[in-house]
Amino acid sequence: MKDKIEQIKELLDQLESNSGDAEALQFSKNYNALELPSIVTAIVEFLHPILVPYEIAIYWYLFNNSIVKTGEQYVRASTRGLSSIAKSSSGQAEELGYAVVQKSLNSLKDKGVISIAGDTNRGGTLYKVSIPDEIPGCKALMEKHLSTDAEQVNLHKELDFYNVSENRHKVFERDGYKCHYCEKQLTRFSATLDHIQPVSKGGDNSFENLVTACLHCNAERGNKPVMDFLTKQA
Ligand SMILES: [Zn+2]
Missing domain, CATH: 1.10.10 (Arc Repressor Mutant, subunit A)
Known part of the structure; x- marks a missing residue:
């Protein structure tokens, strides 16, 4: 490993x-x-x-x-x-x-x-x-790996929308792969997740606390509260 x-x-x-x-x-x-x-x-x-x-x-x-x-x-x-x-x-x-x-x-x-x-x-x-x-050939290996870790993954699945790839896609799909801040259309290779309430300020990885963001907006916003960021943009 x-x-x-x-x-x-x-x-x-x-x-x-x-x-x-x-x-x-x-x-x-x-x-x-x-x-x-x-x-x-x-x-x-x-x-x-x-x-x-x-x-x-x-x-x-x-x-x-x-x-x-x-x-x-x-x-x-x-x-x-x-x-x-x-x-x-x-x-x-x-x-x-x-x-x-x-x-x-x-x-x-x-x-x-x-x-x-x-x-x-x-x-x-x-x-x-x-x-x-x-x-x-990869899919076969991935399935083998998944079945071994299935229980562990299931435990996290319901809670963690940031670290579990399958769940991340649910957030992207909810937002239509559009940046929450600038509305740019993204793809699975350019979409990022942004915490509305930053982890450093007690935010979690829940479905509600995550939004789709482009790389630029994600980097711009950093740990700033979302309202500050939107005000500054305007
Ligand atoms: Zn953006």
Whole structure:
């Protein structure tokens, strides 16, 4: 378990160091507010076991350039372009090799991890990058895991709408995936949860105390009482 947490930390650090512009920096600072950490955890826990290392490297590259950067599950990539993504720990580029990349892409397609979503052009082929709850091999592992933890999850389910992913979606659905403050339309990759009464001021994770917020409003508001924030906006 500790290994997994370390792995996730490293991945998040990488994402942070890759992000040059201010928006991306703010994004990684607010990473904990998003659905992404639970998806990243599911990838490490349920996708890594069904992939070989080359496939894992390619998947993270595609994931970072689609869901993380654009909030969309689509990315254009070429076999040649992917041949140069793997870096050794010394930081030197290490060619993955055209044949290995080709083989890995085919295997990822066979496993339902990625799929071709459009025509190939000079920029490469358009792929859809699936997340664990869409991938058959992961779903099997997740179900096994869930049945083991079922009792524990059930105990929290009714109370905690912040930490239980299934419950988080109920808040997003109640709000129609729209930001409570600026009414921006969000997706499951860009929606965050905001506590009306901050936890630091005794707020809880109940359905009533949580609202859907965009990253910007969530970061702006911080721990300020909701009325202050709305007054300031006006
Ligand atoms: Zn907003």
